[in-house]
Amino acid sequence: MGRFIRWQLLALALTLALLVALLSYGAIRYTTVTIPAPGGRYVEGVAGNPRFLNPLFSQFNELDQDICSLIFSGLVALDEQGKPIPALAERWEVSPDGLLYTFHLRQGVRWHDGVPFTAEDVLFTVKTLASPDFPGLPSLQEVWKNVEASSDDPYTVHFTLKEPFAPFLAYTSIGIIPAHLWSRVPVPLMAQSRFNLEPVGTGPYKLKEMDATHIVLEANPDFYGPKPYLAEVEFRFYPDYESAFEAFKRGEVMGVGRIPYQYAREAASMSGLSLYSGLLAGYTAVLLNLDNPNVPFFKEKEVRQALSYSVDRKAIVGEVLQGYGLEAHSPIWPSSWAYNPKVKHYQYDLKAASELLEEAGWKDSDGDGVRDRDGKKLSFILLAGDSPEDARLAFLLAEGWKKVGVEAIPQVLDYPSLVRDFLYPHNFEAAIVRWELGPDPDPYPMWHSSQKKGGQNFGGYSSPKADALLEEARLTPELALRQELYFKFQELFAEEVPAILLYYPLYLFGVSKEVKGVQSGPMFSPSDRFRTQARWYVNTRRVLVSQAKEEGFYP
Template structure:
């Protein structure tokens, strides 16, 4: 029986698809091989993980209106709250909760435009009502705090324009006004019915809500003191959620106990490393150090009411006679920068060509002798007629400033100036500076943001302000006044340069150094970036949303 022949048409129909499939597979294989040869794998940060840090105490509140820039609480409130404005690493104001602002031609009206879609940690929307509420708190004399703060804000009118626009009306032009708006904004819907005097005892001050990158999860209090604070990432943060899911801060009395906790694996970082502890930290290779100049300066204030300090040449001689680098090396383990201006390096207003003040004891002696201050035969202390060049130097009895003052006294003694160190326990400002009861005083002055010299060096602040040394100089006061009125940043910079030149010439006080702030973080924590200048210690945490411990891998094609 004959067999049926194979259908040639069907055979051809199967043959061509098989060829096509084969060619396609070969093409895909070639393409994949090409991609593999061109591709690479990179490691990128991933969300999750946690970071535990040892921080100094005591921590008493998490209310941003109740903390000062140098307080350890300020570092925590920076993570929880936002202001209308924040300061960049040069000390210039940039938008935070405010996207932008405008200034009227007369400089009396500032209009701020708020970010839309910002939410509090409980999900409620952030609006202009929160700004109004917070400013009215600051205007209240019942809110605990310095009385001058209430007086300042009472002079400013705050007006809502719409739900996302607010206007401030000032009694006189003030170019640095945006710098005053870095304080954390509080939620009106949570605190509207709380009297200002009761905020310190309200549960909010230990368990607040804010708009910041982290929200409070738990606070552990023992014997009336905060011992531990746990923060969790805010998924609704308007700049995007942070990488680290959880932050934990444990309060320790000193660096020694914090280092013990690090060695035991209880913490991964230490908020501040003081110069005396640097060697111990450097002995731990797994602990990385991060440093930046702090926007403050150590200075010896001189009481210009004393006849000893009325001549600029005497003040210049005292400045030239100090080996300030030696002070830094001996007492700060090198963690400082010699100060020649009240404006720190890195600040937008710093004079770029300011001459350094050298250590020149020979010139110091010559200046004193030219003004009639001579050492009598057989004596050791300079005299001018019946006057003896001898005075008291007040310093905090904190173990550091006292010994620093002793070395300063020793160096001045080498040029025939006798100084008696006066250790002050407790509040140096309240006991000595505010009542103007001192000859000279060793203090630290913080200048975050705009380095406005008005509070410390303007003649109107001699009696009741912070011009504790009673320095009066019309040239300097006029420069300061104009700098406050001028809104052009280039012109303001020129005026600040002129102020620094006059400061070196007239020597209102004796500048010593800018301190360097150092903190330590375990090598397993990545993404840490710190600028050259910290306006306040809290600035070290400005980039914490980019810190990470976890990574993931992804394929990239070159």
């Protein structure tokens, strides 16, 4: 009997011990959380191969911009609205007259090869950009040749402008290059230097290896900013983004740098892929050549307004972009601080279009379906690039304008030829163009009358009122005053319709659901998909809730 009781007591003790263990496990389990952990590699499929891993030349190649955004830093970075935030410069001041900019550099920053970063690197970079022999974008040299750079000490830089230039801060976001390496290379020969494929920067990642098939970047342990979780980022090179998308389906990569619109629906339905989109700084429009004598009717505001009313932008976004875009009604990007949300919208209205043309004397006198006046047909040639999107867009526009008696004759050619052989020499009647906008909303390069010759005002728009607004905005350092001036410019643009605005595109990219922390927002370039890259992660660890709160991961 006593032995039986002892066995019962032993069983009870074991049961209690097991219960305590389970309760302890549960307590630990439910008082801990999973948070990101350092390590792991992200592999992305991209199109093409690197050419210039140098921020002074990367504007020519989308992949170069992607890689440079992770390797190099500028004096400032830009937030989603294009406003400057500290990067290599901790802070800066602007003189009341807008002529003197003083930047205070971070101390303790090192190049990837261990050499300290100083004002000497900034002065060298700016001197290179200002050189008449600079082999990069002429627009960069045009800005920096009017800037005098100086330094008091290794961590202070002064820029003195010849006249106020409000967009200047945005230009200081360009990546700084190391003087101790590049000073050996003459400026005219920089585009041929081996350093363009052996980059040394100050950014969150540095070059580990590269060959014809891929490039691997590794985290920079000395980075001055937030340390990224991912230990490595690899880009694998494919002939085009269609091939990169197929590579994802084969399991070769964890992400695709750009998802073509024709694959958007398939990508959105894939269980292992998260499709991200961001409003890209730019717009697609139809430029009208206001100075071409073959199409004198483009000088008539009523004709231009009628053309705008007869464009079904909603249908175009749905068919050409698979719905991944926004209707455009302003030449300023909707995510910009300068965008006027109350600007006039030309909603699809065939009746309004027809009435404007009738009142202007354009009638179909011979019953051929095309309006005419004084023997002149309301007919023009519409140039378009040879991409599937542009070719389809040209057809849809022609079909829409046909409904109000306007004949547009599409002609398709490769986009570089369109720009080189037709836009720059102003040898066109109408053309579909894709404008890429910079971080600063300044529309001067495209719409000021001084830019008709040698600039990008290809349509020949000339308005004294618009010129005055754009000139004053460039000279005004106060953001609120600049915004007011740009609001007025947008209202004037909507009234005069010097071009037919169509849509703002969304940029699409895909990332495996194994990768966490990915966010997307407005983008000035595709490389801005890495704006939050420091928070991307694939590894995790479990910690107590209290520790997670201390590290900022738990509310």
